[in-house]
Amino acid sequence: xxxxxxxxxxxxxxxxxxxxxxxxxxxxxxxxxxxxxxxxxxxxxxxxxxxxxxxxxxxxxxxxxxxxxxxxxxxxxxxxxxxxxxxxxxxxxxxxxxxxxxxxxxxxxxxxxxxxxxxxxxxxxxxxxxxxxxxxxxxxxxxxxxxxxxxxxxxxxxxxxxxxxxxxxxxxxxxxxxxxxxxxxxxxxxxxxxxxxxxxxxxxxxxxxxxxxxxxxxxxxxxxxxxxxxxxxxxxxxxxxxxxxxxxxxxxxxxxxxxxxxxxxxxxxxxxxxxxxxxxxxxxxxxxxxxxxxxxxxxxxxxxxxxxxxxxxxxxxxxxxxxxxxxxx
Ligand code: AMP
Ligand code: MG
Numbered sequence: 001x002x003x004x005x006x007x008x009x010x011x012x013x014x015x016x017x018x019x020x021x022x023x024x025x026x027x028x029x030x031x032x033x034x035x036x037x038x039x040x041x042x043x044x045x046x047x048x049x050x051x052x053x054x055x056x057x058x059x060x061x062x063x064x065x066x067x068x069x070x071x072x073x074x075x076x077x078x079x080x081x082x083x084x085x086x087x088x089x090x091x092x093x094x095x096x097x098x099x100x101x102x103x104x105x106x107x108x109x110x111x112x113x114x115x116x117x118x119x120x121x122x123x124x125x126x127x128x129x130x131x132x133x134x135x136x137x138x139x140x141x142x143x144x145x146x147x148x149x150x151x152x153x154x155x156x157x158x159x160x161x162x163x164x165x166x167x168x169x170x171x172x173x174x175x176x177x178x179x180x181x182x183x184x185x186x187x188x189x190x191x192x193x194x195x196x197x198x199x200x201x202x203x204x205x206x207x208x209x210x211x212x213x214x215x216x217x218x219x220x221x222x223x224x225x226x227x228x229x230x231x232x233x234x235x236x237x238x239x240x241x242x243x244x245x246x247x248x249x250x251x252x253x254x255x256x257x258x259x260x261x262x263x264x265x266x267x268x269x270x271x272x273x274x275x276x277x278x279x280x281x282x283x284x285x286x287x288x289x290x291x292x293x294x295x296x297x298x299x300x301x302x303x304x305x306x307x308x309x310x311x312x313x314x315x316x317x318x319x320x321x322x323x324x325x326x327x328x329x
Pocket of ligand 2: 142
């Protein structure tokens with residue numbers, strides 16, 4: 001197979017046909033979803049899955065999310081589906097909700113990092129849906145970026161990060177939601193939220209009752225939940241009030257990630273990225289990763305980020321910012 005990393009327009013029918021063929025032959029295709037761009041491969045082909053880990057330099061203890069286009073595909077992947085899972089699927093699929101389900105033996109262990117559970121979701125993006133249908137296999141896809149870096153929200157981000165390590169990049173324009181899927185588990189005694197995303201804890205609670213936010217623990221140290229992840233190369237500090245702003249070292253060249261438009265132009269920063277001029281959280285989430293990448297590309301000494309309210313979608317935005325702000329150890 002020719003390793004090109006080339007970007008082709010997803011809108012063309014022949015692009016999908018070609019991409020599906022690459023997947024079926026064990027290749028890697030980056031494709032748009034409503035959350036971020038995924039690096040997809042045939043979930044049931046262990047060699048293809050191994051190539052995804054290699055391309056991303058992802059440690060093998062970090063399990064992948066498997067994408068399906070219809071519920072019937074779950075029969076081959078999972079053993080049982082609880083009533084709560086069914087309800088969540090009814091309400092939120094297709095969409096940005098990943099659920100943990102007991103896995104079948106035929107799912108390669110590499111996909112689930114040896115865990116007895118498989119993470120599955122049904123994306124709503126038409127290109128993702130068409131690709132999965134045409135490939136006629138479940139597609140394992142982590143975000144299409146080198147391990148630990150900020151996730152890609154457009155085709156160029158994928159090319160910048162993975163280059164020729166990906167066979168084909170389907171360009172479907174910028175992602176609408178911009179943060180990775182919500183991950184929830186109905187497996188334990190209580191519904192758990194493992195990773196906040198666009199589908200909020202409040203929304204899930206309305207369907208299955210009270211949801212607990214899973215605590216970070218060493219036993220579940222999977223990287224979507226590692227302390228430092230989704231991180232810029234430039235160190236980032238979350239502003240906690242006027243103190244942090246005023247104690248900034250003299251002469252430091254800094255960029256600001258602002259939630260809404262600053263009322264006065266702030267001369268102290270070399271560059272300011274505004275996530276949503278009107279303070280809309282959906283818009284802020286959509287622009288978050290692209291803005292972080294633009295700031296990161298400018299070689300500043302440090303980036304500062306304004307926090308947002310941790311309700312609804314704000315929980316996912318703050319989760320990603322905190323993981324980005326965590327110091328390198
Ligand atoms: P992403 O890198 O956005 O594709 O998300 C993958 C993340 O999903 C992992 O880092 C884990 O946090 C989570 N995940 C995937 N599969 C499982 C699983 N079987 N059990 C627990 N978490 C999982
Ligand atoms: Mg990722």
